[in-house]
Amino acid sequence: MAEKMLEVKDLRVSFEVKKGLAETLMGKKETIKAVDGVSFEIGRGEILSLVGESGSGKTTTGKAILRLAPVTGGSIKFEGEEISGKSQKELHEFRKKAQMIYQDPYQALNPRQYIIDIVGEPLDVNDLCKTTEERLERIKKALENAGLVPPEDYLYRYPYELSGGQRQRVAIAGSLIMNPEFIVADEPVSMLDASIRTGIIKLMLEQRDKMGVAYLFITHDLSLAWLISDRIAIMYLGKIMEMGTADEIINHAEHPYAKALINIMPIPGKMIDSGRDILEGETPNAAVDIKGCKFCARCPVRQAICETEEPELREISPGHLCACHFVK
Amino acid sequence: MGKRVLKRFLSALGTSFFVIIFNFFLFRILPGDLTTVIARSNTSPEVKQRLIEASGLDKPLMTQFGIYIKQLLHGDLGSAFYMYDNSSSVLEVIVGRIPNTVILLLTAEIIAIIIGMIIGTICAHKRATPLDTGLLSGSLVLYSMPTFWFAMLLIFIFCVNLRLFPTGGIYTAGTAYHGWMLIKDYLKHMALPSLCMGFAMVGCYAVTMRSTMIGILTEDYIQTARAKGFSTRYILLKHAIPNAMLPMATIIAMNIAFILGGAIQLETLFSWKGLGQLMYLALDKRDFPMLQGCFLISTLAVILANFIMDILYGFIDPRVKE
Ligand SMILES: Nc1ncnc2c1ncn2[C@@H]1O[C@H](COP(=O)(O)OP(=O)(O)O)[C@@H](O)[C@H]1O
Ligand code: SF4
Ligand SMILES: [Mg+2]
Numbered sequence: 001m002a003e004k005m006l007e008v009k010d011l012r013v014s015f016e017v018k019k020g021l022a023e024t025l026m027g028k029k030e031t032i033k034a035v036d037g038v039s040f041e042i043g044r045g046e047i048l049s050l051v052g053e054s055g056s057g058k059t060t061t062g063k064a065i066l067r068l069a070p071v072t073g074g075s076i077k078f079e080g081e082e083i084s085g086k087s088q089k090e091l092h093e094f095r096k097k098a099q100m101i102y103q104d105p106y107q108a109l110n111p112r113q114y115i116i117d118i119v120g121e122p123l124d125v126n127d128l129c130k131t132t133e134e135r136l137e138r139i140k141k142a143l144e145n146a147g148l149v150p151p152e153d154y155l156y157r158y159p160y161e162l163s164g165g166q167r168q169r170v171a172i173a174g175s176l177i178m179n180p181e182f183i184v185a186d187e188p189v190s191m192l193d194a195s196i197r198t199g200i201i202k203l204m205l206e207q208r209d210k211m212g213v214a215y216l217f218i219t220h221d222l223s224l225a226w227l228i229s230d231r232i233a234i235m236y237l238g239k240i241m242e243m244g245t246a247d248e249i250i251n252h253a254e255h256p257y258a259k260a261l262i263n264i265m266p267i268p269g270k271m272i273d274s275g276r277d278i279l280e281g282e283t284p285n286a287a288v289d290i291k292g293c294k295f296c297a298r299c300p301v302r303q304a305i306c307e308t309e310e311p312e313l314r315e316i317s318p319g320h321l322c323a324c325h326f327v328k
Numbered sequence: 329m330g331k332r333v334l335k336r337f338l339s340a341l342g343t344s345f346f347v348i349i350f351n352f353f354l355f356r357i358l359p360g361d362l363t364t365v366i367a368r369s370n371t372s373p374e375v376k377q378r379l380i381e382a383s384g385l386d387k388p389l390m391t392q393f394g395i396y397i398k399q400l401l402h403g404d405l406g407s408a409f410y411m412y413d414n415s416s417s418v419l420e421v422i423v424g425r426i427p428n429t430v431i432l433l434l435t436a437e438i439i440a441i442i443i444g445m446i447i448g449t450i451c452a453h454k455r456a457t458p459l460d461t462g463l464l465s466g467s468l469v470l471y472s473m474p475t476f477w478f479a480m481l482l483i484f485i486f487c488v489n490l491r492l493f494p495t496g497g498i499y500t501a502g503t504a505y506h507g508w509m510l511i512k513d514y515l516k517h518m519a520l521p522s523l524c525m526g527f528a529m530v531g532c533y534a535v536t537m538r539s540t541m542i543g544i545l546t547e548d549y550i551q552t553a554r555a556k557g558f559s560t561r562y563i564l565l566k567h568a569i570p571n572a573m574l575p576m577a578t579i580i581a582m583n584i585a586f587i588l589g590g591a592i593q594l595e596t597l598f599s600w601k602g603l604g605q606l607m608y609l610a611l612d613k614r615d616f617p618m619l620q621g622c623f624l625i626s627t628l629a630v631i632l633a634n635f636i637m638d639i640l641y642g643f644i645d646p647r648v649k650e
Binding site: 068088096110121178 | 547548549551552554556557558562570646
């Protein structure tokens with residue numbers, strides 16, 4: 001693995017949710033452990049995909065790393081510096097280096113701003129340009145880099161005038177203008193038409209190759225993760241179940257949950273047939289406290305120990321980690 | 329944009345036309361109409377006859393309607409039964425009183441909007457803290473308190489006890505101020521009614537602003553701005569508040585009719601010589617021509633204000649421009 005850039009250790013995020021009126025009056029609160037002890041590392045220019053079903057805590061993990069969700073416990077180190085305890089002011093340098101791209105490009109842009117101002121805003125706020133010409137040049141360059149050509153066509157348009165793919169490119173241009181070193185991309189193509197996805201993915205990979213940008217790529221699409229990432233982490237109910245290089249995970253997954261996901265992964269030329277095990281049931285509610293293995297309720301090979309003891313995430317071969325009692 | 333304005337204008341025109349028709353029949357068809365009022369009054373039969381004839385009430389309904397429309401087209405709202413401000417021309421009296429009401433309500437509205445937006449923003453930003461609860465419930469208590477009661481409370485504290493402000497009227501009686509002194513005197517009389525009206529409405533704007541802002545603050549573009557390291561102050565002022573203006577504008581437009589109603593109570597309590605007080609006087613004396621004029625003008629004012637708000641939407645939200 002390349003030089004360590006981000007080190008996440010035992011990250012925890014829990015939300016207190018008030019329930020109905022009666023519960024509130026009685027002072028009862030529900031705690032949702034959205035992220036429940038997650039550890040991983042990302043190297044410079046590396047892409048780590050976080051894969052899991054909806055509600056498994058992927059988005060919350062990404063937001064917590066950028067300090068956009070409240071961190072309840074654990075440590076986040078970026079380039080050796082601890083991020084989790086810092087005040088908003090102290091985060092200033094970090095904010096310039098780490099960015100986020102969202103799933104829904106319709107929500108990620110301020111509907112009242114022209115594209116030129118959305119993209120140029122970091123320059124304006126941080127006073128990075130001395131002249132208006134310099135500002136314009138940099139904005140045009142960023143739009144061009146994001147594949148919006150000719151950039152002049154986009155400067156004075158509002159987000160609502162653009163298509164989903166174009167908006168996502170604007171969002172990317174808006175973060176690239178800060179020359180980030182690390183980007184959390186939260187399902188950046190899942191809401192786009194299949195025909196546009198490739199372009200956006202290519203754009204992100206290009207940034208990695210040219211500028212050495214590292215990504216935490218959040219997706220529920222395992223085949224996409226395989227295609228683009230160096231390593232894959234499989235997440236379930238706030239925990240990482242299995243993690244390793246992309247090829248290792250796809251070809252030699254050991255964890256029953258990871259195996260089930262790979263089993264239902266669409267592979268060109270292969271039909272989903274009776275030979276495949278389909279995962280039964282749904283992800284349990286994150287508010288329910290599970291004592292043993294989080295996957296216990298749905299696991300086809302569970303034993304008595306699974307319900308009482310939580311398996312640790314252990315290295316089963318170099319660089320390949322798995323959290324199951326029965327995987328050695 | 330031009331097409332939108334034209335569409336809105338035609339719709340406002342249509343509504344006005346409907347209001348004009350409605351305003352005529354309301355006063356003739358409802359029980360307790362003009363003839364009964366005149367019949368019940370204590371004047372001699374000759375005077376009654378003269379009043380009925382002067383009001384054209386002896387003619388068939390459709391003829392009366394024709395006259396009403398014709399007069400309106402000439403800008404004539406008829407004559408009142410009584411004298412107000414040394415005149416009995418309905419239009420003249422109303423026009424003379426419009427500035428007082430507009431100044432009072434505009435000031436109250438601006439006070440309410442600004443304070444309501446500030447409170448709503450603070451509450452949304454400090455959501456679920458004691459500050460949020462305190463500010464919100466405080467402004468809601470004021471909002472739900474009957475206006476006349478709140479006004480009397482203010483009069484009692486500030487006028488009777490502290491003697492800071494005059495209890496009513498628009499000028500100090502018996503003075504002949506002019507220029508700056510006149511303005512100062514006027515403002516001193518206006519302070520209490522406008523503050524009273526303004527504070528009574530803060531709750532409405534604060535609640536709307538708060539819920540709108542809570543929604544906006546969780547939007548991805550706000551989070552994106554945070555991720556870029558912009559300060560909270562900048563994010564609130566540049567991104568969140570401007571996007572909250574559209575729902576606020578809707579509430580403001582909806583409130584216009586409501587505050588005109590509130591003006592009747594408030595102007596009467598503070599003897600503020602505006603349209604509201606005029607309406608009260610006319611109602612008290614069953615002066616139907618005057619009431620009809622007041623109704624017409626205030627309804628048209630609401631339509632006009634809504635039309636202006638509609639046009640403003642286009643500037644507030646680029647998506648509305650089409
Ligand atoms: N702000 C929040 N308040 C309360 N619960 C939340 C909040 N954000 C996320 N959650 C809960 O945390 C869990 C994980 O959510 P999320 O991180 O969005 O999952 P994913 O991105 O994998 O779909 C879910 O059960 C969700 O309901
Ligand atoms: S620990 Fe038990 S329940 Fe969990 S994945 Fe392994 S076998 Fe299944
Ligand atoms: Mg998500």
